Amino acid sequence: MSTTSSDSTPGTETPNQFALLKQRRFAPFFWTQFAGAANDNLFKFAFTVLVTYQLSVGWLPPAMAGMVIGALFILPFLLFSATSGQLSDKFEKAAMIRLVKNLEIGIMVVAAWAFLASNVLVLLLCVFLMGLHSTLFGPVKFAYLPQALNERELTGGNGMLEMGTFVAILLGNVIGGLLVSIPGIGHAVVAASCLALAVAGRVTAQFIPRAPATDPGLAINWNPVTETWRNLKLARSNTVVFRSMLGISWMWFFGAVFLSNFPSFAKDVLHGNEQVASLLLVLFSVGVGVGSLLCEKLSHRQVEIGLVPLGALGMTVFTVDLYFALQGLPPHAGYTLGAFVAQPAHWRVMADLLLLSLFAGLYSVPMYALIQLRSAPTHRARIIAANNILNALFMIASALMAGALLGAGFSISQIFLILGIANAVVALYIFLLVPEYLLRFIAWAASHLVYRLRVEGSERIPVDGPAVLVANHVSFIDAVLLMAVSPRPIRFLMDHRIFKTPVLGWIFRLAKCIPIAPRDQDPEAYQRAFDEAAKVLREGDLLGLFPEGGITRDGQLQPFKGGIMKILEQAEAEGQNVPVIPMALNNLWGSYFSRIEKDGAMTRPFRRGIFNRVGLNVGDAVPQSKVSPELLHTKVSALMVP
Template identity: 75%
Template sequence: MSETAVAGAAPVAAQSGHPNQFALLRQRRFGPFFWTQFSGAANDNLFKFAFTVMVTYQLQVSWMPPAMAGLVIGALFILPFLLFSATSGQLTDKFDKTVMIRLVKNLEIGIMALAAFGFWAANVPVLLACTFLMGVHSTLFGPVKFALLPQVLDERELTGGNGMVEMGTFVAILLGNVAGGLLVAIPETGRRDVAVACLLLALAGRAVAQFIPSAPATDPGLKINWNPVSETWRNLKLAHGNAVVFRSLLGISWMWFFGAVFLSQFPSFAKEVLHGSEQVASLLLVVFSIGIGIGSLLCEMLSRRHVEIGLVPLGAIGMSVFAIDLYFASRGLPPSVELTLAQFLAAPAHWRAMADLALLSLFAGLCSVPMYALIQLRSQPTHRARIIAANNILNALFMIASSLIAGALLAAGFSIPQIFLLVGIANALVAGYIFMLVPEYFLRFVAWVMSHLMYRFRLRGDDHIPVAGAAVLVCNHVSFVDAVLLMGASPRPIRFVMDHQIFKVPVLGWLFRLAKAIPIAPRSEDPAAYEAAFEAAAQVLREGDLLAIFPEGSITRDGQLQEFKGGIMKILALQPAPVVPMALTNLWGSFFSRIEEGGAMVRPFRRGLFNRVGLNVGEPVPAPQVEPAALQARVAQLLAA
């Protein structure tokens, strides 16, 4: 099955190669959608921030004190996510996504027309109603946004596409907040200028949406359940059915919890801890947004344009390290009068705090993008939007919980730096718990570290590794970490058939048990284990997963390719599947390989660090054409390539 068929993308998706994620902006299947969502995010935040500033500084509203304005506006905006996400997920699965986007953008024009009147008349109840309606607008758009991407992008583009959307969203939030604050502060004409800007952004978004190609419904026969409570529960149960997807939903929701704590505390942190002015609070938002954007864009490069969830533990580690260091960086700052932006930047101690903030947000971008891409890739296409709707519900609940918990900690006497410290420690504990529940995250992280840091890993022909469906991967056996390197090369989990003796090797044995590798013993030594291994291998293929074997049967002792055994034929007799030949190159003589004058793993710097090794992948061979000698010859050709 082709990548295009798997991802549900239009045929052009698989055929249109591009040098990097930025090139997607020039393609009609992505560019108009990107600018549509960009304009919507910018409009949301321009409207909300201008409204908040207006009721905080310019109007006297007896029934809504300035200190409560931000909380009320934020709560009204989030409320629709709890009420209507389940319904919006169903609508997105049932109808053409492009039609949904255009209807949502039409709704935005109407809301902004009403908001224009509210700003012109300084009518707070009307603007509060518009806040709720813009929350409805965002609730309807959320499932469309993330369900559309896997329908128009193939697997190799999905990480880059999500990185662009994540980056674009935070840049739009930043620009919307800055524009809203600047426009509403203009004497005499500020409210009118905000009204015009909101309406123009809505019209621009609708105009761009007209160029988005059709994205057909994935479940047109779906019967809508209009009860939000029962449908929300059904969506959560649906998501829970796939452990990896559901734990990823929890991971993303925790990311929103983590981010909401920092974003909500920026004004107080800038004023009370850093002793800075309003411009310093804005600078913190700029630094945070830039960090998220850079981290999101780095994902494609660091993942070799695959959905690489090995980046998630890396991101989680960085988030905790720099959140904790932010506590130490801000703990001992001397009290002072309110600092201007220039005075704040002139103090070296403040640069450490900004660096911590930039790096923790960068690692948050590294953490979130692969999880979004994984959910899109692993969710059943007919239910994808409803899974994403469940994600939005969980996000809203976690954000509300973050506000309540942060408020309770502040009321209990905790300082803002102490809250950052607690969140950093909690992040490490939550991440560790999720990685224990879903070992695939940790395994992919180990594979990523091995293939990026210990070795300089060069991959050729990886497009021959199927992104869906059963297949047998066969490879030469050079070292004790061959399986780890294959994990790093594959966009999907792999089950390995491995010599039972390797499970006795410290650390590696634990790692392969965690990966659910299938131990095999010689028939003469343990006939029952021998037969059980073949049955387990066939079951992996029946379930549509990837199986990897090393047909030589043992690690080479002289660096030469050994004779392929006939076990591959027994597996294919039990369950036919395509066979993908592979060859690991330049690995012989490294720390984890055996050498003629001694064993493996005895001289750590035998060849130094960052050795260049490679993996060459050949075209799949149909099961009826597989024969051990021919496979061995094909792997030999790949070794010489």
């Protein structure tokens, strides 16, 4: 994967996600997205306030205005996402973005007139057209990122984009409500602001670098029904990608329940005024933004889907706690913002809302990055379009569910409790269907909570194609730590006896590790292991080996066995060229999971305290033609820190 910017070359990367804002390949795109999201929400919220408080429209009751406007905005996602995905794959993406921004300016010219004329019908038409604008922009937005950023920047880039989107939503809602309420000139100011944001987005779009079409020969299918079905079938061909799409759609279901109920929640449950409702939106938006930004910090700068179970757990814990925090709140007639914040009983409510949204950010960003990374470039935009369709359906379902529960006599706080429990059930279902999420979470926890893992050279682990990773074998948890730093799954060839270890054996079976027994003990199992190893490389995946053949008992590097040569000879016979990546785990000896002559492994949990600092050094790839056990032993030994 290469970058597209004139100020960045393939293989280079920024030191952190914030540095992307200084680079042409990301900054103009970020601000274009920011302006568009802010404009969408400023326009929609100002219009909602207009028909709710300022105009009397007999055929559009104020209680229905927000729902009608929201439904009209979502409708184009259902009708045109499939077509927009095709267009994004077929045409150069920067040109597509500029075309969409030109459309936005045209829509805002019409909307500006409608605001000045207080023409509700035309404003409803503009809501639908702005939904179309967002529908066209969605697939190209998420398909652009993998072309502009390398794999180690993808999580940070998505985090920045998610943070920027929620900040833009927040600012758009707040500013839209304030501007439209200005006596005498509110409508004119809103009209001018919407038009100004549209022009600003078009100006920044002009500086977005070219991102070539990924499937220029694609024949457009203009039938949205058949194309939607085709896109969903395309997505389902990759199980991990499709289940990630369902996970993202569930997050939108989860978030939509909160966002749509904030006004009633603030008024009927918290007894607060409009400012309290705005505070809830601020807390939710800030939480998602902070969680999104934390993803890069917590992920070793890779696509770390191990954060997804952590995010799901936090979403459930703090949603359920929110229900209990709401029990027994003193009744009050209309808290102002200051009075609401001054009440200690409300601090727990605010903390729960902030934290559940923070964990929602941790949950969603890795899934978006995974879809971008694992989808074939030729139809990546169509996969994103299919995801947008699912998101819209799930958001509609959330509104129907919340409405049905309210109609059945459930309170808003009870709906939150049901949502928290449902989130746990859905998350467990997804993680059982796709064990990779759970495995990555275990690896992430081991490298952040059990140990403090410092990694040097992780960018040398290839992000695609077959490769063999070889490392010293110090402890029972070596494979788990290597999983934590790899950008994709590793299939390990491991001593069959380790599969009998409680808990770890279950983890390694879940990770599809390959058991191997000595040839003189079980020749069939021995050969079966090498056949499976050859299949791993044949399918273009990573194979992990510990060539010492067993865990060291004295902390020293043992001689390497020759099994790797048998694997590489088979690969060469099949016409493959498989690089070998030497790696060394450091400072693990003497920890809980390592063997020590006197105590044995896993006998004294705190023999070295907690949060032990350990390291992994990754060396340069060794070409297949130069590999020998002796050379690899020398390479790994050189990577070991005394």
